[in-house]
Amino acid sequence: MTETLNVPELRDLLTGADHVDIKTAEADLTLDEFLAGMVGGDQGPLLRLLFRARGVLARALRLQHQNIPFESKVRPDEISYTPGTKIWIFTVVDGEPDRFLLMEAADTHLSGCLAVTVEPGRTARHRFQVATIVAYRHWTGPLYFNLIRPFHHLVVAAMVRRAARYTP
Numbered sequence: 001m002t003e004t005l006n007v008p009e010l011r012d013l014l015t016g017a018d019h020v021d022i023k024t025a026e027a028d029l030t031l032d033e034f035l036a037g038m039v040g041g042d043q044g045p046l047l048r049l050l051f052r053a054r055g056v057l058a059r060a061l062r063l064q065h066q067n068i069p070f071e072s073k074v075r076p077d078e079i080s081y082t083p084g085t086k087i088w089i090f091t092v093v094d095g096e097p098d099r100f101l102l103m104e105a106a107d108t109h110l111s112g113c114l115a116v117t118v119e120p121g122r123t124a125r126h127r128f129q130v131a132t133i134v135a136y137r138h139w140t141g142p143l144y145f146n147l148i149r150p151f152h153h154l155v156v157a158a159m160v161r162r163a164a165r166y167t168p
Contacts, residue, residue: 018135
């Protein structure tokens with residue numbers, strides 16, 4: 001990994017992680033608007049197909065499988081930084097408005113954190129980092145994640161692109 005998170009409080013998450021991926025984007029948005037763009041609205045047919053395939057894989061590996069809401073009506077003013085709050089399929093772990101939000105989707109086989117940070121730009125455009133941080137909890141974790149890894153990159157990249165195009 002050549003890039004690191006721009007929020008020092010989150011750097012410790014990288015220690016001991018089994019997988020880290022950071023994607024960046026620039027946009028003329030607040031952190032709340034960027035987050036609403038990532039998790040709000042219709043997730044689209046590709047994501048629906050990939051999550052259905054994930055369901056089949058999860059059942060085959062006897063993992064927990066939750067129903068994914070494909071149409072999330074999250075608005076910027078509904079983004080919460082309170083630990084324990086649900087945002088789409090994630091649970092808020094930590095956050096600070098206008099700086100970062102750390103969310104987690106945990107299962108018996110792995111823990112997946114999504115950290116979204118913002119760094120003010122010199123103009124109205126801000127630099128956003130979206131980090132996926134995975135820690136395996138069971139032998140099925142690496143098996144599962146290595147099977148979905150190529151698709152995971154596509155899904156997160158698409159969510160970041162969609163967020164950067166969000167219109168408040």
